[in-house]
Amino acid sequence: MIQPNRPIALGTxxxxxxxxxxxxxHLDLTIYGGEFYSLLGPNGAGKTTTLRMVAGLLRPDAxxxxxxxxxxxxxxxAAKQITAWLSDEPMIYDKLTPFEYLEFVAGLWRIDxxxxxxxxxxxxxxxxxxxxxxxxxEGFSKGMRQKVALAGALVHDxxxxxxxxPLTGLDAGSARQVKNVLKERVRAGGTVIMxxxxxxxxxxxxxxxxxxxxxxLIAEGTLDELRHKxxxxxxxxxxxxxxxxxxxxxxx
Amino acid sequence: MSSPGTLTWLxxxxxxxxxxxxxSLMTAGRRHRARTVTIALIVFAVFMHLLxxxxxxxxxxxxxxxxxxxxxxxxxxxxxxxxxxxxMESVTRAFYTRSDLDLILASPVSARKVFSVxxxxxxxxxxxxxxxxxxxxxxxxxxxxGGQWLAAYGxxxxxxxxxxxxxxxxxxxxxxxxxxxxxxLIAQIVAAVIGASFVIGLQVVAILSYGSLxxxxxxxxxWLIANAPDAxxxxxxxxxxALGDAGALAIVAALSVAILGAAIAAFSVRFGxxxxxxAGISNTVVRQHRSRGFRGRSPGSVLRHxxxxxxxxxxxxxxxxxxxxxxxxxxxxxLWLSFRESGTALVVVVPVxxxxxxxxxxxxxxxxxxxxxxxxxxxxAPVTARRIVWAKVEAVIGSTAFVFAPLVAALAFASxxxxxxxxxxxxxxxxxxxHIQLCFRVQAKRSQFRRRQxxxxxxxxxxxxxxxxxxxxxxxxxxxxxxxxxxALIALGVLxxxxxxAPRNN
Numbered sequence: 001m002i003q004p005n006r007p008i009a010l011g012t013x014x015x016x017x018x019x020x021x022x023x024x025x026h027l028d029l030t031i032y033g034g035e036f037y038s039l040l041g042p043n044g045a046g047k048t049t050t051l052r053m054v055a056g057l058l059r060p061d062a063x064x065x066x067x068x069x070x071x072x073x074x075x076x077x078a079a080k081q082i083t084a085w086l087s088d089e090p091m092i093y094d095k096l097t098p099f100e101y102l103e104f105v106a107g108l109w110r111i112d113x114x115x116x117x118x119x120x121x122x123x124x125x126x127x128x129x130x131x132x133x134x135x136x137x138e139g140f141s142k143g144m145r146q147k148v149a150l151a152g153a154l155v156h157d158x159x160x161x162x163x164x165x166p167l168t169g170l171d172a173g174s175a176r177q178v179k180n181v182l183k184e185r186v187r188a189g190g191t192v193i194m195x196x197x198x199x200x201x202x203x204x205x206x207x208x209x210x211x212x213x214x215x216x217l218i219a220e221g222t223l224d225e226l227r228h229k230x231x232x233x234x235x236x237x238x239x240x241x242x243x244x245x246x247x248x249x250x251x252x
Numbered sequence: 253m254s255s256p257g258t259l260t261w262l263x264x265x266x267x268x269x270x271x272x273x274x275x276s277l278m279t280a281g282r283r284h285r286a287r288t289v290t291i292a293l294i295v296f297a298v299f300m301h302l303l304x305x306x307x308x309x310x311x312x313x314x315x316x317x318x319x320x321x322x323x324x325x326x327x328x329x330x331x332x333x334x335x336x337x338x339x340m341e342s343v344t345r346a347f348y349t350r351s352d353l354d355l356i357l358a359s360p361v362s363a364r365k366v367f368s369v370x371x372x373x374x375x376x377x378x379x380x381x382x383x384x385x386x387x388x389x390x391x392x393x394x395x396x397x398g399g400q401w402l403a404a405y406g407x408x409x410x411x412x413x414x415x416x417x418x419x420x421x422x423x424x425x426x427x428x429x430x431x432x433x434x435x436x437l438i439a440q441i442v443a444a445v446i447g448a449s450f451v452i453g454l455q456v457v458a459i460l461s462y463g464s465l466x467x468x469x470x471x472x473x474x475w476l477i478a479n480a481p482d483a484x485x486x487x488x489x490x491x492x493x494a495l496g497d498a499g500a501l502a503i504v505a506a507l508s509v510a511i512l513g514a515a516i517a518a519f520s521v522r523f524g525x526x527x528x529x530x531a532g533i534s535n536t537v538v539r540q541h542r543s544r545g546f547r548g549r550s551p552g553s554v555l556r557h558x559x560x561x562x563x564x565x566x567x568x569x570x571x572x573x574x575x576x577x578x579x580x581x582x583x584x585x586x587l588w589l590s591f592r593e594s595g596t597a598l599v600v601v602v603p604v605x606x607x608x609x610x611x612x613x614x615x616x617x618x619x620x621x622x623x624x625x626x627x628x629x630x631x632x633a634p635v636t637a638r639r640i641v642w643a644k645v646e647a648v649i650g651s652t653a654f655v656f657a658p659l660v661a662a663l664a665f666a667s668x669x670x671x672x673x674x675x676x677x678x679x680x681x682x683x684x685x686x687h688i689q690l691c692f693r694v695q696a697k698r699s700q701f702r703r704r705q706x707x708x709x710x711x712x713x714x715x716x717x718x719x720x721x722x723x724x725x726x727x728x729x730x731x732x733x734x735x736x737x738x739x740a741l742i743a744l745g746v747l748x749x750x751x752x753x754a755p756r757n758n
Contacts, residue, residue, distance in 0.1 A: 055632050081634035091626040093558070095565040103546045107554030108633035117546040136538040136565070152629065 006032040008066070009160050009191035015053060015063035017215075023049040025215035026063070031208075033068075033159070036186045037193045038206035042245050046215035047195040048087075048164050054193075055085035055162050068159050081109065084153035088165035090145040094138035098129050098148045101137065102155050109156035116155060123151040126184075127177050143174035150178055154185065161185060163194040167201060179205060203237040211244045219244045257361045259369060266373040300388035308389050312397030316495050318483045322476060324491035332411050335382050337447030339412075339419035342374045344439045347423065347432075347523075347530040363524040368516045371420055371523060375512055378419075379412025400496025407494045407501065410508035417515035419443075424519050424526060432529040441571045551635040555643035559620050560651065562698070569619065569701060602674045602730045603723035605659055610681030610719025613652045615701070617689035620644040623698040645686050652682040670730045677726030684718040684747055691754035710753065718746045 008030055015027040024046040031037045041047050052058040054065055056076050065072040065079075072079035092101055099120065106116030124130050127147040132140070137148055146166065153161060161182070167175045182192055183205065196202055202209055203223060211219040211226070219226055223237060230243040254260040278293075279285040314320040356366050386408045393401040422442070426435045481487050493501035549557065563569060621644055624630060630640055656678045664671035692711035721743025728736035 055628075057628060057631050077634045077636060080632055083632065085628060085632040087628060091628050093562060093625050095562045096558070097540050100540070100561070104554050104558050105629065105633075106546060107549045108551050108630070108635060110551065110634070113546040113548035120546070134540050136540060139537045149629075 006034065007068070009033045009035065009068055010054060010193060011064075011066045012050075012054065013064045015050065015065065016061045017046075017049050017053060017058065018061055022215050024053070024060070027212070027215065027217055029210065029217065031191060031193055033191055034186060034189050035191055036182070036205055036207045037191070038202035038209045039193060039195045039212060040199070040202060040209060040241055041195075041212035045212045045245075047212055049215075050212070051085075051162050051164050051193065051195060055083060056080055057085070082159040084156070084158035084161045086149055086153045086161070086163045086166050088168040090142070090149035092137050092145055092148050092152070095136055097134050097136055098124055098151065099133045101148055101152055105152040105155050111156050119157065120151065120155050123154055123181070126181055127151055143170045146170055147174060147178065150181065154181065159190060161190055161192045163192065165195055165197065167196060167198055175201075199237045199241060209237075211241065213245050257365075259365060262361070262366060262369040263372070266369055270373060270377055297388070301392060304388040304392045308392055309396055312393050312401070314397075314495070316483065316492060316497070318480060319477050320495070321483060321488040321491045322480055324494055325488060328407065328411065328490050328494065331382065331386070331408070332415060333449065334447050335378055335412055335415035336418055337443045338381065339374060339378045339415040340423060340439055340443035340446070342378060343416075343419045343423045344436060344443070346370060346374060347427075347527050348436055353527055357524070357528060364520045367520040367523040367527075371416065371516050371520060372512070374419070375413045375416030378416050379409040382408045382412045382415075398496075401494075403496045403498070403501050404494040406505055407490055410493075410504050411490075413508040413512040417512045420515050420519050420523065424522050427522075427526045427529070432526065436530070437567045437571060440568065444571065551633065552639060552643040552646070555630075555640060556647045556650065559644060559647035562625075563616070563619065563651065566698070569698065599670075599727050599731045601663065602670055602677065603727040605656060605663075605674050606677035606681050606726045607719050607723035609652055609656050609678040610685045610715065610722060612655060613648055613682035614685035614689060614715040614719075616648045616651050617645075617686040619698055619701060620648050621686075621689050622693045622696050623701060624695070625698055627695055641690065645683075645690075648686050649679065649682050652678065673726055673730045677722055677729075681719050681722040684722060684743060685715050687747060688714045688718060688750050691750050710750070714746050714750045718743050721746060 010029065010031040012027055012029045015024055015029075016022065017024040027046070027050060029050075039047050039050070049058065053060045054067070054072070056072060056079065060073070067079040068082055070079045070082075093104075096104065102116070102120040102124070106113065106120070111119075121130075124133050127150065129144065129147055129151065132144065137145060140148065146169070150166065153163075163182075166178060170178065179201070182194075186192055194202075194206075206223075208220065208222055209226060210217055219229055221229065223240075226237070226240050226244065230240050254264065275286070278289045311320070311323075357363060383405055386404065390401055390404045390408075393404070423435065423439050426439050426442070430438060489500045490504050493504045621641075631637075633640075660671050660675045660678065663674055688711050721739045724739030725736045725743065728739065
């Protein structure tokens, strides 16, 4: 269990977003610095909407978001300075090389050129992209594109890394590289919040897991705490997850 | 109902896809717009008939003499060059749109059969579009001159079939000569040049011979009438057919079917092979020169630089956006002639340049603002939305200024005042087009550039009217008339209207 006296990297209070029905419904989340937090939930549970609001891509209808103590709604630029966002669909520029892409990101985040270049080379090396650093991204596979996008997310050394299904469509080798890089970031003090449908990834990597359904946080804790909550101590996360998400459905 | 896998079954499938594609193009994917689109099409058809009336009415009673045959043949050739251009576009798109290619080639249906139907579909759609576009002129001629003019529909359909056959042959030849990677770009440039060259060529001849921009003038020259083949020559068969000669129509129709059939027989297998080759080009590696290292730039600077780099590295987009400049050749020629002689035709040149600048800026603004391929990255950057928008506007205006600066500079040699008016007009037209794109921005991929008009027809029309307004105002200012206020006010009204009806979140 993470010590509650650690600084809060992300806190949301009463977060709401409604489309034709509530997508996120008074969501309170607290994620501590240096924590790997996995947000799980069935399709349409509100995971992506939550993360997009935290990343500043969507304006909530109500509630507050604090990133490292910064009110992200009042001062979005300061909050974005220490945040990174990566979705399952890598959005990069086909006509730029990974090197140019990272230079572009460094410029957007106003990172010192020399430091950014060092960091970029390191990341590209870690992610196995060094041989392709001066090739245009248009010929890259999905895995390579996702790794370029991840390097872009990390090149400005963010405190909070928000990832929405980052391992979707990656082969085993690429997924391992991405996971290793993320683990390294958490070890260095960064905070990661990640949604995934690959429960094995959450089971192995997450310090804490939040389960969301119908826009509400229905359970939260370490894997053991969740198992304890469902009363199925010896079962897998998959069984625990399915039991947890089945409860609110049964209650309706 | 036909059995699966037969030619008729495949034709039915292609027909359904074409219909849905057209419907989606017209309604921008919103079914509830169908009624509005139908009304708009009816209004457009009525407008085109009214427009055609004074244009072709005087020729309705024309006899099949040599002078008439020359003019009709010239008009048919002019239309055919546009049809060929359109057919090449369609063929290139069929090569490079992967969509159902994997499914088709993995199925047990013969590839020859599938691609035969696909080529026939292209021919059919080109012929149909041609007939629709020609219908106001043919209908007016038929009403005023008699039913024999309806034979022109047959000629137009035959021209569409022949254009499709030539387009397939040309594109397949390009594939064999320069490979799949370059063919996409070259074929589309060739298509645009073919489409524009005949129009421009006739204008250039008209300027050199008669000092006007009329396309028909060279076809009515005494020299041409004197040196053209006799009225009984086979060269005039298509014109005779269009004028209602049943025998000529039967021959033209039979020839066109034979040419299309030969093209299908000769190229359907290659068409499939080349389409497969085209599908694989995304895996081609393009290596850039090693850059010197990261340069410390501001967010605005990296955004501008990114926009310019993406544009420069995409020759297809460059060709699409700059193709309009081709149409500046005739007025440029007029400028050169007037600079050499009196300088009176400058008033004609200024609005053409301003109009082209507005259209070019509209395209660039769409690419920069709506066609952002990494919207999440830019939106999550610690930069205010205002700064991002400004950087993109600067990139658009900068690019437009870069393209038009040489023309304005050349104009300055002829008349400094006209150049100043033209320069200011270019900037205002570009800024207005960018403003319209900002008001109607939607998230899209750059590759959807050719379909940008369908996302908002209001934006498309507003862009055109704004550019026309500023072009008119510039021309009148250049000629020293205070009447310039009127088109300027119209353009400002268009911008105000756009701002009023733009979606609120923009």
